[in-house]
Amino acid sequence: MKMQLMFPAMLVTALVGAAPLAQAGELTVSITNVRTDKGTLLVSVTNTEAGWNNQEKPVAATKLAATGKDAVVHFTLPAGSYAVQVMHDENDNGKLDTNFMGIPAEGYGFSNNPQVMRKANFSEAKFDIGDAASSIVINLR
Amino acid sequence: MKRRELLTLLGGALVSGAPRWLLAQTPQAPGSRAFDALAARDAWLAGWKTFGRESVGPTAATLEGRWPGSLSGTLYRNGPAWFDRAGVRYQHWFDGDGLMQGWRIGGGRVSHSARMIGTYKFQQEQRSGKFELPAAGTLIENPRTIRNNDDVNTANTAVVRLGKRVFALWEGGSAIEIDPDSLQTRGPVTWRDDLVAAPFSAHPLLERDGSAWNFGSLAFFRGSGLIIWRIEADGRLGRFQVLDTPEPGYLHAFAMTARHLVFMLMPFSLNKVDGAFFQRMQFQTHKPCRVALVPKDALDAPRWFECEFASAYHFGDAFERGDEVVMRVVRHRDAEEARSPMAAAMRGQRGSSTLGTDLASLHLNLRTGAAHWQTHEIMGVEFPTFDERSPGPAHLFTPCTVGKADAPYFNGVASIDVEQGRLRQWRYGARVLVEEHRFVPKPGSSRPGEGWLLGTLLDYERGRSGIALLDAERVEDGPVAMAWVPNTTPLGFHGWFAAS
Numbered sequence: 236m237k238m239q240l241m242f243p244a245m246l247v248t249a250l251v252g253a254a255p256l257a258q259a260g261e262l263t264v265s266i267t268n269v270r271t272d273k274g275t276l277l278v279s280v281t282n283t284e285a286g287w288n289n290q291e292k293p294v295a296a297t298k299l300a301a302t303g304k305d306a307v308v309h310f311t312l313p314a315g316s317y318a319v320q321v322m323h324d325e326n327d328n329g330k331l332d333t334n335f336m337g338i339p340a341e342g343y344g345f346s347n348n349p350q351v352m353r354k355a356n357f358s359e360a361k362f363d364i365g366d367a368a369s370s371i372v373i374n375l376r
Numbered sequence: 377m378k379r380r381e382l383l384t385l386l387g388g389a390l391v392s393g394a395p396r397w398l399l400a401q402t403p404q405a406p407g408s409r410a411f412d413a414l415a416a417r418d419a420w421l422a423g424w425k426t427f428g429r430e431s432v433g434p435t436a437a438t439l440e441g442r443w444p445g446s447l448s449g450t451l452y453r454n455g456p457a458w459f460d461r462a463g464v465r466y467q468h469w470f471d472g473d474g475l476m477q478g479w480r481i482g483g484g485r486v487s488h489s490a491r492m493i494g495t496y497k498f499q500q501e502q503r504s505g506k507f508e509l510p511a512a513g514t515l516i517e518n519p520r521t522i523r524n525n526d527d528v529n530t531a532n533t534a535v536v537r538l539g540k541r542v543f544a545l546w547e548g549g550s551a552i553e554i555d556p557d558s559l560q561t562r563g564p565v566t567w568r569d570d571l572v573a574a575p576f577s578a579h580p581l582l583e584r585d586g587s588a589w590n591f592g593s594l595a596f597f598r599g600s601g602l603i604i605w606r607i608e609a610d611g612r613l614g615r616f617q618v619l620d621t622p623e624p625g626y627l628h629a630f631a632m633t634a635r636h637l638v639f640m641l642m643p644f645s646l647n648k649v650d651g652a653f654f655q656r657m658q659f660q661t662h663k664p665c666r667v668a669l670v671p672k673d674a675l676d677a678p679r680w681f682e683c684e685f686a687s688a689y690h691f692g693d694a695f696e697r698g699d700e701v702v703m704r705v706v707r708h709r710d711a712e713e714a715r716s717p718m719a720a721a722m723r724g725q726r727g728s729s730t731l732g733t734d735l736a737s738l739h740l741n742l743r744t745g746a747a748h749w750q751t752h753e754i755m756g757v758e759f760p761t762f763d764e765r766s767p768g769p770a771h772l773f774t775p776c777t778v779g780k781a782d783a784p785y786f787n788g789v790a791s792i793d794v795e796q797g798r799l800r801q802w803r804y805g806a807r808v809l810v811e812e813h814r815f816v817p818k819p820g821s822s823r824p825g826e827g828w829l830l831g832t833l834l835d836y837e838r839g840r841s842g843i844a845l846l847d848a849e850r851v852e853d854g855p856v857a858m859a860w861v862p863n864t865t866p867l868g869f870h871g872w873f874a875a876s
Contacts, residue, residue, distance in 0.1 A: 336597065338524045340572040350521055376521045
């Protein structure tokens, strides 16, 4: 079983297709420990197990160039439970590079920063937000 | 190959915090302050003290004896050297961050330089001032999550020059390239894009043409299996093979004959408690070791043997004679001690004695498929080296203990003619710690065995580190030349002489 953190095609589609959500609070995602200023950070937000497992579109997603050790992105979301994953596509080839054993060669991270050496599952990464502004920190590994 | 999940080596350490009882169970694990107090009393503990600086030197060495004009090059040495941060001291010798040393010899002078290897782990922890990444033998509380095994690569075990490139080696991750002159770290090496961070272990063996064989154990990850590497003399990846193994087996090194690679796998399991790899590891001494005899021209066609369990880190020469393959093995008689060698010294304590080892030969019968051990009644040796030009049985050169030693470590060097059962020794002194001695062929010589031994020493009575040069064929005469610098560096594991 290789470690598959994201399904890039779906993420890219989401980047194009994600529509703004009405009546919502702002979620600020601070991303730390960006190891190189090359490439792109891809951030996706899901609110279901299926979304987390790439079986449906994320509810929100964005990408930004990696320009320093930290990055901040904002999402506007209705109150609910969400999970966020971040991939640092350092060589901009549209995927998280791994070696022949499936071990990642590029940066990634999950909301709640769970101490697991695999893709976190939805329940480990899930957090709740209300109508008020909220913020989380994701430490890239 | 059965593994696919991530990192048993780290996995246990990464599962939240440690149960308190596990930490409490560790015998008298002192913090740095307690160790320092003990080291102030027992000078031999200099061998296990934290180096504490990013680099020293070059320092001109004080010479003794007569250094041959024909000997020119660098003796590189690598070993763990940073054991303490923020009052926390590692419990396992193998955890320390790697220190690369270079003893430059030539033109009638010897100089010494040392530089901490700039791994990702070392750089991160230098910045933070605390241990925050998982270690192989010590549980780090609330460690940072890691991207892959190279995040915890300490590059602290050995050093090799392949072609003109110098690499610091560990056993669970990439080779780390080192600038041959400045000793500065160039970074991890990826031999092929899909092999990033694949384990490239610490004891590659070289063919006469400069190409190298090596392995990487997938048992550090969940599952089992071996990578076999072939690096060509120009530094390109020549061959890569993944070998299935019958069950998880630990191995640190291997041996080879002219035609075969020999891998001895020690069966182990990981107990269920949280802890670092070497804390969870249990050798399964009731099971046989599995031995893979792999033809160099058919890496995917191993022949498997079974032999009575033995724990071993290092092997000497191997050769083929009649129907047999014979391999020299340094066995650790106490498998539990072998899990954490010199653990008492890491705690600032004397422990029972020097490493409890014996030299044995493993015989693999190609006709019957049977394997058996032959003992040689040679005890207390480690870190064997030999003249790789030897076509058959080679003499082994090892640190050893001769007569009285004030510290629980080697104080001499031995030349062992295994076939004849003949041992020649030199004793440096009761208060000198003796490390691996590399065999260096004399320039222009082609006769196997004709060469020098070049070894490193820690003279704790006089607070100095040094190197000694001996005639490999007259070890009992002692050094023909020595060189000393007026400070000590922690003991290391393995070196490499790169002739210039």
